[in-house]
Amino acid sequence: MGTAPLHLIEKSIVTQRFMDCDVAIKVATHFGPDVVKRLFKEIGAMKKIGYHENVMCMLGWASPGDSPCLVYDIAEMSVLSFVSDFREKPDDQVPCKKFLSILWQVSRGMQYIASKGIIHRSLSARNILLFGPTVAKISYFTNCCFCGSENFMIKDLTVKKISAKSMALESLTEKIFSEKSDIWAFGILAYEMFTFGRAPYEALNDDEIVEFLNQGNRIERPSNVNDQFYEIMMGCWNADPDSRPTFKALEKTFFEIVEVKNELYGYVQTNIYSV
Known part of the structure; x- marks a missing residue:
């Protein structure tokens, strides 16, 4: 009231x-x-x-x-619930344009969060919420941490309750977190969306995930993702954090993808800023 x-x-x-x-x-x-x-x-x-x-x-x-x-505010559903509804539907009924719109919006929100010196640490499809037909918002800051150092990273040996499936290699092995570890999780988010909610590393436990990644392996390309898009995902999973993109760069990349698709560009602009 x-x-x-x-x-x-x-x-x-x-x-x-x-x-x-x-x-x-x-x-x-x-x-x-x-x-x-x-x-x-x-x-x-x-x-x-x-x-x-x-x-x-x-x-x-x-x-x-x-x-x-x-x-x-009250959301309608999570992105995980949204994409899971398309598991059994034919390809022509999958709203890939909306998937791209969601990723663009998440990159915008995460760029803003990073500018505040906050590391989210729990970025995943279940923690992105949808409002109305087009607006995506990042939620669940229970596991976030504040980065006050000059190099914008933190070492947290006491970290708990964070899924290993979304954690960057340096977070798994050295407990180091930064914007770049959130970038890794963003790549996992993209994988979750384009596999309609499939969990990464399904057959591996936490120790096996570390070994898998240390050997240079990465999650396979989803069948509905082209080589250019998979290259963006692989960039998020670079073993060297400094070689990964920033959220500012990802926001620009996804904006350009959206802008090229004129129909989606109008769809996004009209709806996001009319809320």
Whole structure:
């Protein structure tokens, strides 16, 4: 009820809709100091992020009991649920243009997140949420970390609850995280989408994944992805983090792909900025 704290802070046209609206509430499923600490960490990250059209922004938070409650806008579904619906459908019914639009939007949101010195660490199809027919937003900042060093990376030996299937090689072997480890996860996200929700390294356990990657192997090209697109994915999985693209470069790449497809370009521009 009333005006969301986010709008009181931002005071923009796009946030004025967060007044007397339905919301989603994120609470701890069980109480404990670790869970509460992670939720307060997420609150800190969301405050730092503020508002971006491709990030699931926190509208406000409250602490009525021993654990905080985070208030968010309501999404329709996750990207994982969206792409999974196309597993049994013929190729001509797969909206590849929308898949590309989602990846472009995620690269925009992640570029903004990286500019705030935040490493997401849990970028995956299940953590990208869809609003309406076209708008994608990055969610789930419970595992994020803040990067205050000059080289924009952090070594975290205490990391928990992060899926090895989306982790970069240096994160698996040295517990090093940076924008470039999120870039690796972006490549995994693209794989998840174009395989309609298939998990990477399906037959491998965590130790086998490390050995597989150390030997120079990478996930195979999905059958519906061309060589040019697979080259973008492989660039995200370069063993040398410095040789991977930045989110700024990926945003430019996907914008150019979208712009070439005039129909999609109009579709994206019309819908994203009318929200």
